[in-house]
Amino acid sequence: MSVREGLREAWQLLRGFAGEQAYERYVTHHVAHHPGVPPMAEREFWRKHTDRGDHAPSARCC
DSSP: OOHHHHHHHHHHHHHHHHTTTHHHHHHHHHHHHSTTSOOOOHHHHHHHHHHHHHHOGGGSOO
């Protein structure tokens, strides 16, 4: 594995820990399970994601 590949893999791992891949996972799931229905825009997704954490504190870690 080259240094560049190692850094790329580490960056993706850090993004996963920070939750930054949530929208990407949502779109992948949505396309697979709801074909023909457009997914939420990223801004709307994050708004709902944040609101869900505010209304259900047990859904978040901190």
